[in-house]
Amino acid sequence: MKKVLFFLFLLIFPLLTFAKEEDELKLYFFHGKGCPHCAEEKKFLNNIKKKYSNLKVIKYEVWYDDSNAELLEKIKNEMDVKGTGVPVTVIGDTIILGYGSGTSEKIRRAIEYYQKEEYRDAVSEILAGTYEKRDSNIDSFSKMEEKSDKEMTVKIPIFGKVNLKKVSLITAAVVIGFIDGFNPCAMWVLLFLISILIGMKNRRRMWVLGLTFLFTSALVYMLIMLSWIQVAVKITAIIWIRNLIALIALGGGIFNLYQFLKTKDDSGCQIVDDKKRKKIFKKIRKFTSEKSFFLALLGVMGLAVSINLVELACSAGLPLVFTELLALNHVNSFMKFLYTVIYIIFFLIDDLIIFFIAMFTMRVTGISSKYNKYSHFLGGIIMLLVGLLLLFKPEWLMFQFK
Amino acid sequence: MKVIKISAIWCGACLITNKVWKQLKEKYSFDALELDYDMDEEEVKKYSPGEVLPVFLFYSDNEELGRLTGEVSFDELEKKYLEVNQ
Numbered sequence: 448m449k450k451v452l453f454f455l456f457l458l459i460f461p462l463l464t465f466a467k468e469e470d471e472l473k474l475y476f477f478h479g480k481g482c483p484h485c486a487e488e489k490k491f492l493n494n495i496k497k498k499y500s501n502l503k504v505i506k507y508e509v510w511y512d513d514s515n516a517e518l519l520e521k522i523k524n525e526m527d528v529k530g531t532g533v534p535v536t537v538i539g540d541t542i543i544l545g546y547g548s549g550t551s552e553k554i555r556r557a558i559e560y561y562q563k564e565e566y567r568d569a570v571s572e573i574l575a576g577t578y579e580k581r582d583s584n585i586d587s588f589s590k591m592e593e594k595s596d597k598e599m600t601v602k603i604p605i606f607g608k609v610n611l612k613k614v615s616l617i618t619a620a621v622v623i624g625f626i627d628g629f630n631p632c633a634m635w636v637l638l639f640l641i642s643i644l645i646g647m648k649n650r651r652r653m654w655v656l657g658l659t660f661l662f663t664s665a666l667v668y669m670l671i672m673l674s675w676i677q678v679a680v681k682i683t684a685i686i687w688i689r690n691l692i693a694l695i696a697l698g699g700g701i702f703n704l705y706q707f708l709k710t711k712d713d714s715g716c717q718i719v720d721d722k723k724r725k726k727i728f729k730k731i732r733k734f735t736s737e738k739s740f741f742l743a744l745l746g747v748m749g750l751a752v753s754i755n756l757v758e759l760a761c762s763a764g765l766p767l768v769f770t771e772l773l774a775l776n777h778v779n780s781f782m783k784f785l786y787t788v789i790y791i792i793f794f795l796i797d798d799l800i801i802f803f804i805a806m807f808t809m810r811v812t813g814i815s816s817k818y819n820k821y822s823h824f825l826g827g828i829i830m831l832l833v834g835l836l837l838l839f840k841p842e843w844l845m846f847q848f849k
Numbered sequence: 850m851k852v853i854k855i856s857a858i859w860c861g862a863c864l865i866t867n868k869v870w871k872q873l874k875e876k877y878s879f880d881a882l883e884l885d886y887d888m889d890e891e892e893v894k895k896y897s898p899g900e901v902l903p904v905f906l907f908y909s910d911n912e913e914l915g916r917l918t919g920e921v922s923f924d925e926l927e928k929k930y931l932e933v934n935q
Contacts, residue, residue, distance in 0.1 A: 480854060602910075631861070634861060635859040635860065636859070638858065638859045638860070638861060638864070639858060639859040642858040642859070644920035713901060713903040713918070713919050713922050714862060714919040714921075715860070715862040715863075715902055715903060715919030716857070716859075716860035716861060716862050716863065716899065716902045716903075717900060717901060718857075718886070718900050718902060719859075724859075724887075725887075728887065811858065811864055812864060813860065813861025813862060813863065813865050814861045814865075814934065815861070815862070815865050815866030815920060816861060816862040816865075816919070816920045817920070819861075
């Protein structure tokens with residue numbers, strides 16, 4: 448019961464902290480009836496209203512209402528903004544065109560900015576005819592965003608200009624992927640497979656089947672992560688889902704630390720369920736002894752797919768945390784792919800080392816269980832940290848520390 | 850004195866402890882029995898190995914004098930061996 452109350456507290460606390468009463472903040476939302484991006488933003492605004500009690504969303508439909516369309520044109524002219532289409536969002540002195548990847552976070556940051564900084568309701572001023580054009584062609588919020596982008600870039604000898612956000616995400620991919628690699632969930636299958644492969648006389652077959660197993664496993668893991676990112680990008684803007692992911696990360700972190708403490712003084716391998724183990728061993732023996740090389744290859748690939756799907760629940764924590772990190776940072780599709788590939792390469796390192804040693808020495812080598820314990824410990828700390836930051840300081844996960 | 854090691858090919862810790870097991874066998878003279886958790890299933894059951902591998906069991910006159918579980922170092926294994934062998 449205490450645990451349930453604690454989790455409820457974690458869920459509700461951040462909502463309470465943001466719920467302080469402040470001056471009304473108006474957000475003008477210009478949309479078209481039937482426009483899909485507008486519908487997405489509308490959903491987002493409905494959600495975000497719950498977080499900021501002083502936020503008032505004023506909607507104007509512009510496709511069927513000429514006066515609203517005229518108003519939008521007037522606002523764009525006055526604010527010196529070019530561009531057509533909907534949705535258009537105006538908050539303070541900031542105008543945001545369209546709604547795509549990253550827009551929800553930009554709107555959120557603009558709301559945060561105007562909560563703290565001087566707020567100027569440009570639309571009200573335009574309606575009242577009192578609007579005075581800015582000195583510069585850029586509003587104060589966008590100026591601040593540009594400045595922080597510049598601050599995110601540092602000069603490093605040899606490497607030249609380096610974007611700290613990119614470096615941080617690459618570092619996260621390397622570190623989290625490497626730690627995740629030591630997760631013992633599917634290691635026992637690899638060791639058994641290697642022991643069977645070593646018993647074969649055909650070295651070419653050994654190499655191909657072993658590498659096929661490893662790379663198929665990596666591919667499945669990568670596809671799962673990429674599909675999670677796609678989902679995370681869509682849902683991460685919804686506060687309660689983000690809080691839910693935070694709670695899952697916290698739960699995973701606590702579980703990993705519990706596992707670490709539980710096995711701190713013990714070491715060794717937990718015996719895998721007899722039925723499950725025997726079934727998998729039977730499959731491995733069947734596939735590897737298959738006379739047709741093609742059928743053996745297909746069998747090993749099928750085994751890799753099923754193992755990774757079955758063991759997913761066991762190893763889901765760190766990939767979930769990493770995909771959430773990518774979703775929060777709104778990296779483009781190519782970079783999402785690249786960061787995931789980096790993660791997978793480092794995830795695979797320990798398996799590849801074991802495989803290569805076995806293939807060259809013809810002896811199976813294991814990894815000390817102390818590394819599994821450290822993996823539980825470090826993985827637990829990372830999950831706890833990301834969970835807490837998601838709840839209380841999500842902007843830190845976007846590498847914005849101001 | 851009889852020392853039994855129960856291990857499995859899929860267990861990394863068992864593979865790691867192969868070295869200390871070999872060292873013990875070289876340093877002391879005793880009846881060594883190695884059982885594979887999967888291949889010698891029926892015999893392994895007799896020793897109730899528990900949930901963690903590897904397991905080192907120390908026997909004298911069919912009586913269990915002690916056991917060690919998990920990835921042990923040579924010092925730990927030797928200490929236990931000498932302790933039960935007194």
